[in-house]
Amino acid sequence: MNISAASKAAGLSAKTARYYADIGLVPAPARSESGYRSYDGASVRKLIFVRRAREFGFSISECRELLGLYEDRQRSSADVKRIATRRLAEIALKQKELQSLHDELAHLVDACKGDDRPDCPIIDGLGARRAG
Amino acid sequence: MNISAASKAAGLSAKTARYYADIGLVPAPARSESGYRSYDGASVRKLIFVRRAREFGFSISECRELLGLYEDRQRSSADVKRIATRRLAEIALKQKELQSLHDELAHLVDACKGDDRPDCPIIDGLGARRAG
DNA sequence: GCTTGACCTTCCAGTAACTGGAAACACTAT
DNA sequence: ATAGTGTTTCCAGTTACTGGAAGGTCAAGC
Known part of the structure; x- marks a missing residue:
């Protein structure tokens, strides 16, 4: 082959x-x-x-x-399970992060009229906050 | 500064x-x-x-x-909204992928006894399928 | 004036996990 | 013989930085 x-x-x-x-x-x-x-x-x-x-x-x-x-x-299947469980936790964490990201961005997108005027809550929301 | x-x-x-x-x-x-x-x-x-x-x-x-x-x-706020909306769709897709990944892996982890014997549904589940 | 230490500069290399492409050789069919 | 496809190696590029070396600058303290 x-x-x-x-x-x-x-x-x-x-x-x-x-x-x-x-x-x-x-x-x-x-x-x-x-x-x-x-x-x-x-x-x-x-x-x-x-x-x-x-x-x-x-x-x-x-x-x-x-x-x-x-x-x-x-x-031992325990060794395998340990690695997979760690990965599972990473996935769960990523899911949570993605969720709050989604919510926050969706909130901004909702607030944006999407017309031909320059006023834009998305832009404002991106520039707003200091480090943290 | x-x-x-x-x-x-x-x-x-x-x-x-x-x-x-x-x-x-x-x-x-x-x-x-x-x-x-x-x-x-x-x-x-x-x-x-x-x-x-x-x-x-x-x-x-x-x-x-x-x-x-x-x-x-x-x-125009429409331009901004277009970019943000696209990104939002990507996030939603990623979330779905992550969800099915999580479910599938959690299923395998659940099925694994995690003892000192070699039998392991996780290993079996990883090697099982052909391309697709 | 001199030293020490923190800060700044540039540049080069490395990370993860491939992917693209060039130049050259191999195999198959006509 | 030739065309077309498959294979080889090797080098470079991708994304978004990060680490580190070698050396210049600045403020404080003695």
Whole structure:
């Protein structure tokens, strides 16, 4: 399996698959006689694993950790759960931030007439406050 | 007002204030005889405006646009509202994505016993799916 | 006058996670 | 033989800064 087929099967671009091997996130695949990368089922499964983990917002470094656990027959599910729980908390925090952002901006947008006059609560609201 | 005082008043680091002038987001401040940057009230207000806009998640390029409108006595509030509304839609989308991410990950975390055995629904859930 | 320390300057490099593109080689089909 | 696509490496660019080095400036204290 060449890199196009493999990355396509994993839902990644060839560039990204190459990149993941370059940075040592996944093992470097075998090479054909002419130097083409050659992927097997196991390598594709790892790429899928990484893609999914990235979609969940895990950083490359966390993906490295998770992939280590993915391959470790001796792993404890507690280790995995710890990482995922931390990530879950980050998501929850981001959600809260996004919510207050949304509310505040929606409030400004609501207050703005959106006509051809210059008076604009959005502009005023953006310039209003000092550091804090 | 030297750069420390100005950036502090605006809630930014000196590095960032320098950076904003370097990329032409805000006008380059005047210089003292010895070459120190010298900020006045108007420059500080612009820095505040940019900080607030950045906090709202507007990109540098959008900040450029907004700052243009901020300074434009002929602006129409409709122009501002258009940009803010677009941003609001992006936030709403991000919120939805984050929500489904949260639900999916929370589901996996719930299903994981978190003990010292290797069986782990989180790992399984990450590796499970093909591209899509 | 001199030193100390805080502040300022410029410039270069690095961050995260890729993405785009150039130049050259490989493979497949006609 | 040639065209077209796929692959290789390598370098640069993206976003929005941040860190750090090397050196100039300023105010205070002795």
